[in-house]
Amino acid sequence: VLIDDELLKKYSKYYFLNENYAPASTTLIDLNLTLNNKNVPILTEIKPKLENMINTAKLEGVTLVVHSGYRSFKEQMGLKSAYTQKFGLSKSNQFSADQGYSEHQLGTTVDISDGKSGLSTNFEKTPSFVWLQNNAHKYGFILSYPKNNSYYIYEPWHYRYVGVELATYLKTNNLNFYDLDQNVIDTYKIKIFE
16 A cells, blocks of 8 residues: 655645645535534544544543644635734734745644634633644544644644554654654554554
């Protein structure tokens, strides 16, 4: 099985993803799991893992709602432009990636909350956030931008799929994905969908 080399690259302020890049295939997340039942695409291989995580949380009395998933280069450009017009370039650079630098373009990343607190730091005060902190790694997801990261402001809602083995390694060792050397991260690629 060929695994896309880009899936575990450290796309953020310093790593650029080509404007023509798109995931091999995306599929829509179950509408019942998205904010306002909107169409949210995600990498096809990740859909069952994400939905399993959300449905397991629900069985445990915790609500998780997906706000956004895959975004194309062009969509990210439009979003960044809107943020820049509203907040100014300096402020928007603190929380929004330029096109080509967003993890969302990989199709492996979702913005997720409890459906009430929105995409704000207030989300960290919810049982949903606590549940994700304790369980997301079991489904292969990590918090990309935790407190005191050197890339963007703290985003308690921004989760990226990296595979169960790597996510568990990061959780067990209290490490941030972006602090690992890319050569170390690449060793986990072969098992990303296991």
